[in-house]
Amino acid sequence: MPSNVELFLRALGRHFRADQLLVNKQALSLYSFDASPYFGQPAAVFFPESTQEVANFLSMAAKFKVETLPRGAGTNLSGGTVPKRGQVIICLSRMRHILAIDWEREYAVVEPGVTNLELQRAVEAKGYMFAPDPGSMNVATIGGHVAENAGGMRCVKYGVTRDHILGLELVTAEGKIFRLGKLALLDGKYAINSRVNTANLVDLIVGSEGTLGVVTQVMVKLLKKPAAYKTLLCSFNDLRQAGDAVSGVIKAGIVPAAMEIIDQKLTRAIDDFVGLGLPRDTQALLLIELDGWEADLSVQMEHLMQILHANGVTRVDLATDSKEREQIWLARRSVNGALGRIKPYYMVQDVTVPRHKVATMIQKVEEIGKKYGVTIGLLAHAGDGNLHPHLLYSDRERELPQIEAAAEEIFQATVKLEGTLSGEHGIGIEKRPYLNLVFRPAELEFLQAVKDAFDPCRLLNLDKAI
Amino acid sequence: MLNKEQIYHELSRCNKCGTCQVICPTYKATFHEGNVARGRLFLVRKYLEQGDQVLLQAKEVIQSLDQCLLCESCTKVCPSGVRTAEVVLYYRQQLLAAQTAKSKWKEKLYRLAFLNKAFIPFAGKMAYYYKNIGILPDPYQFRTFLSKYIDGQVLKNNPGTGIVLRATGRRKYKISFFVGCAINTFYHRAALASINLLRRWADVTLLDNYCCGAPFLSLGDVDSFKEVAGRNLDLFNREKTDFIVTDCSTCASVLKQYPARLGVSAPVLAQLKDLVEILLLEQEELPRVKDSGGQKFTFHYPCHLVRGQNLKEPTQRLLSNLFGSYYRPHLEDDSCCGGAGTYSILHRQLAQKITAAKLANIQNSGATQVVSSCPACLMQLDAVVKRLSLPLEVKPLAVFLQKALEESK
Ligand SMILES: Cc1cc2nc3c(=O)[nH]c(=O)nc-3n(C[C@H](O)[C@H](O)[C@H](O)COP(=O)(O)OP(=O)(O)OC[C@H]3O[C@@H](n4cnc5c(N)ncnc54)[C@H](O)[C@@H]3O)c2cc1C
Ligand code: SF4
Ligand code: SF4
Numbered sequence: 114m115p116s117n118v119e120l121f122l123r124a125l126g127r128h129f130r131a132d133q134l135l136v137n138k139q140a141l142s143l144y145s146f147d148a149s150p151y152f153g154q155p156a157a158v159f160f161p162e163s164t165q166e167v168a169n170f171l172s173m174a175a176k177f178k179v180e181t182l183p184r185g186a187g188t189n190l191s192g193g194t195v196p197k198r199g200q201v202i203i204c205l206s207r208m209r210h211i212l213a214i215d216w217e218r219e220y221a222v223v224e225p226g227v228t229n230l231e232l233q234r235a236v237e238a239k240g241y242m243f244a245p246d247p248g249s250m251n252v253a254t255i256g257g258h259v260a261e262n263a264g265g266m267r268c269v270k271y272g273v274t275r276d277h278i279l280g281l282e283l284v285t286a287e288g289k290i291f292r293l294g295k296l297a298l299l300d301g302k303y304a305i306n307s308r309v310n311t312a313n314l315v316d317l318i319v320g321s322e323g324t325l326g327v328v329t330q331v332m333v334k335l336l337k338k339p340a341a342y343k344t345l346l347c348s349f350n351d352l353r354q355a356g357d358a359v360s361g362v363i364k365a366g367i368v369p370a371a372m373e374i375i376d377q378k379l380t381r382a383i384d385d386f387v388g389l390g391l392p393r394d395t396q397a398l399l400l401i402e403l404d405g406w407e408a409d410l411s412v413q414m415e416h417l418m419q420i421l422h423a424n425g426v427t428r429v430d431l432a433t434d435s436k437e438r439e440q441i442w443l444a445r446r447s448v449n450g451a452l453g454r455i456k457p458y459y460m461v462q463d464v465t466v467p468r469h470k471v472a473t474m475i476q477k478v479e480e481i482g483k484k485y486g487v488t489i490g491l492l493a494h495a496g497d498g499n500l501h502p503h504l505l506y507s508d509r510e511r512e513l514p515q516i517e518a519a520a521e522e523i524f525q526a527t528v529k530l531e532g533t534l535s536g537e538h539g540i541g542i543e544k545r546p547y548l549n550l551v552f553r554p555a556e557l558e559f560l561q562a563v564k565d566a567f568d569p570c571r572l573l574n575l576d577k578a579i
Numbered sequence: 580m581l582n583k584e585q586i587y588h589e590l591s592r593c594n595k596c597g598t599c600q601v602i603c604p605t606y607k608a609t610f611h612e613g614n615v616a617r618g619r620l621f622l623v624r625k626y627l628e629q630g631d632q633v634l635l636q637a638k639e640v641i642q643s644l645d646q647c648l649l650c651e652s653c654t655k656v657c658p659s660g661v662r663t664a665e666v667v668l669y670y671r672q673q674l675l676a677a678q679t680a681k682s683k684w685k686e687k688l689y690r691l692a693f694l695n696k697a698f699i700p701f702a703g704k705m706a707y708y709y710k711n712i713g714i715l716p717d718p719y720q721f722r723t724f725l726s727k728y729i730d731g732q733v734l735k736n737n738p739g740t741g742i743v744l745r746a747t748g749r750r751k752y753k754i755s756f757f758v759g760c761a762i763n764t765f766y767h768r769a770a771l772a773s774i775n776l777l778r779r780w781a782d783v784t785l786l787d788n789y790c791c792g793a794p795f796l797s798l799g800d801v802d803s804f805k806e807v808a809g810r811n812l813d814l815f816n817r818e819k820t821d822f823i824v825t826d827c828s829t830c831a832s833v834l835k836q837y838p839a840r841l842g843v844s845a846p847v848l849a850q851l852k853d854l855v856e857i858l859l860l861e862q863e864e865l866p867r868v869k870d871s872g873g874q875k876f877t878f879h880y881p882c883h884l885v886r887g888q889n890l891k892e893p894t895q896r897l898l899s900n901l902f903g904s905y906y907r908p909h910l911e912d913d914s915c916c917g918g919a920g921t922y923s924i925l926h927r928q929l930a931q932k933i934t935a936a937k938l939a940n941i942q943n944s945g946a947t948q949v950v951s952s953c954p955a956c957l958m959q960l961d962a963v964v965k966r967l968s969l970p971l972e973v974k975p976l977a978v979f980l981q982k983a984l985e986e987s988k
């Protein structure tokens with residue numbers, strides 16, 4: 114007797130074009146991974162081209178009781194798109210249209226497969242931007258941003274993806290289509306629904322990692338780009354001094370767009386890639402960007418320099434033109450990728466602590482690295498307390514136990530400092546075993562009830578965040 | 580050629596970040612992981628780690644690696660600098676070695692064609708006659724190009740090899756001109772224009788050269804590549820000129836790679852220059868062109884000019900200096916056009932999609948002419964321009980430049 118999956122695939126074959134469906138074993142292995150260290154072979158991959166196709170697909174999957182999971186660009190770092198249970202993947206990379214841009218009301222409506230870069234390119238000529246800017250912004254999809262509630266360098270000042278989503282279209286695991294939040298259609302055109310003022314379901318979906326439904330349209334806020342920038346690279350002899358400088362800046366009431374700490378190992382690796390002539394001998398690099406009106410910026414700069422000097426800065430380089438600024442940001446965005454230059458594998462963590470505890474947490478991470486003999490490259494969105502220790506290794510079998518032990522201890526240290534496990538990379542497969550460190554049993558049960566409400570048959574992206 | 584350990588070193592640096600999706604032309608035409616560096620590396624890695632022969636037989640795997648343009652764009656954006664094109668070449672080499680004699684038709688055809696100087700012009704002529712008596716099958720490339728370009732060959736219609744064409748201006752150099760197969764066959768007028776440009780400063784002699792070997796390389800036929808490269812090197816070593824120049828960026832880039840690929844030292848290659856390099860050297864001697872027929876133009880930077888020879892910025896400066904605001908860069912103007920040698924014929928549909936995307940960027944720049952320095956790019960761009968009936972003119976650099984210089988006299 115053919116299995117449910119086989120029957121389902123046959124039905125799909127009748128419904129959709131051959132090039133929308135991937136079933137060959139070798140080709141499927143290409144979808145067995147994302148940017149995390151996990152693997153799992155999918156049963157098939159389906160490429161929808163419209164909301165209706167997503168809905169048809171999901172209602173058929175529900176009929177045959179076949180498990181599925183959504184995928185965007187596959188750049189998440191926590192295994193969110195890895196089909197550990199042999200699911201069928203819905204890959205949204207071909208739903209890539211920008212459906213509407215309203216310059217008056219400053220929003221855009223996009224399909225989930227549009228990348229952050231494509232959106233920026235569509236709006237920048239008119240002086241606008243979409244504020245979230247994760248390191249992966251050149252390729253990561255807006256659907257993936259929504260599902261992971263992606264943050265970025267600018268989120269100190271501008272907030273995370275959640276703060277920029279006005280509305281969504283969602284297809285549930287049973288194939289029902291809902292419009293949530295302010296996304297509305299008026300006479301066949303997109304419009305802001307200003308009447309909604311009830312429970313905000315959008316916020317529930319943002320960050321749910323593809324466990325509650327498949328996002329098929331996203332209404333995003335557009336912001337005016339700042340008139341001027343000041344981008345500084347500050348060198349310190351000690352990571353903790355950099356951490357203290359960050360607290361100092363925040364205490365002084367200055368709100369930079371970004372404050373990023375990069376340690377020496379990573380500085381060298383990215384300099385090898387970008388060839389920018391970064392200060393390779395510095396122990397810690399603090400990248401600060403101020404943005405706003407030129408006049409305000411000079412005043413802020415004065416205060417900022419005082420704070421930096423008070424915390425023992427050894428050198429400050431200021432980007433002189435927009436090209437230099439872009440290079441600096443390219444360098445920063447290249448960190449994850451450039452790690453391959455140090456060791457081939459890494460596990461990156463995403464722990465977040467209250468901002469004034471960044472320096473303490475850095476110290477903890479360094480100690481843990483020493484204790485387990487693990488090379489740790491440290492990167493931090495220090496401005497919002499989000500640390501990315503990169504635990505590097507060469508030999509999967511031999512070193513993984515130490516890596517995992519070190520990782521667990523970092524999690525525990527975070528919780529002790531009243532922090533949380535994931536700032537922006539999501540729970541996925543990676544952090545699921547640690548959920549009970551941050552949630553009480555009753556809270557976990559409640560999350561399960563939410564899952565049941567959206568996905569009563571339990572078919573969508575199981576064993577992940579929720 | 581990289582060996583197994585070196586390939587493994589490349590593979591192990593890929594940490595699956597996905598950044599290569601932003602630039603890989605085959606990905607942007609299909610949005611499929613099998614068509615991006617990350618996926619291709621994964622498949623080759625699987626092959627190396629599992630030593631599984633299935634990976635040399637499965638259609639999907641072969642297709643994924645066959646459809647790589649070898650454009651090296653991914654390496655430029657890859658934070659770990661993984662050289663995917665080398666990895667793909669390695670796989671193709673293994674694939675060719677594992678194939679049975681019967682399925683090696685491509686290798687045989689290439690050997691017949693590119694080791695034999697008379698073959699390509701001959702094939703071109705045949706195709707042309709076929710077309711005239713109306714039984715040439717569909718390949719649209721042949722239909723559009725041959726009718727237009729097979730009007731003679733550099734080597735046949737000129738004094739021939741070995742004869743010195745005197746400088747027309749003050750003679751500074753002696754130059755040997757390397758005639759690429761595609762230039763010889765399809766862009767004979769471009770070669771003549773290049774030679775005329777060079778004669779402003781140099782005595783020019785036509786070389787009786789062999790194919791540069793690019794087709795063998797992309798097929799994974801290392802032996803034939805080495806054979807043809809060896810023949811060319813012997814020839815170069817006998818030349819007593821200041822420079823060996825070619826106006827095909829692909830030839831120039833592949834010729835420059837000889838030492839690295841053959842593992843030999845070849846000091847003579849220091850004299851090897853892309854036409855663009857000579858133009859850069861003599862920039863001051865070129866009059867400022869007031870306008871290019873009043874028309875805006877853009878330049879498509881071939882892979883082999885940008886990544887093969889690192890000549891994008893200088894070329895950009897040259898064009899801006901000469902043409903000012905008539906030169907209009909387009910978005911991603913150094914991304915592969917989809918031509919990639921025989922790729923446009925072997926993977927026609929995919930190639931056309933890639934080219935169409937490129938042409939959309941070109942049109943957005945406001946240019947009405949596209950200029951480039953590689954015949955494969957020119958052919959592919961021209962073919963798709965015609966196919967889509969776009970209001971664009973596609974021109975070889977030398978032809979474009981010569982005309983502009985004449986007009987501004
Ligand atoms: C080099 C690098 C740097 C990074 N930097 C950052 C950073 O600075 N900040 C940050 O927050 N993250 C960062 N990330 C993580 C990741 O890129 C982001 O989370 C990104 O938003 C994921 O987008 P994606 O399209 O790749 O999603 P995918 O990886 O394909 O999917 C991610 C999750 O979203 C779900 N999903 C995808 N599309 C949909 C949809 N349409 N509907 C419902 N669920 C969906 C999937 O099931 C999965 O659980 C980085 C990753 C890399 C490799
Ligand atoms: S950009 Fe480089 S490291 Fe990242 S996935 Fe592509 S090849 Fe691998
Ligand atoms: S060489 Fe070009 S086609 Fe091949 S993987 Fe890299 S970017 Fe893609």
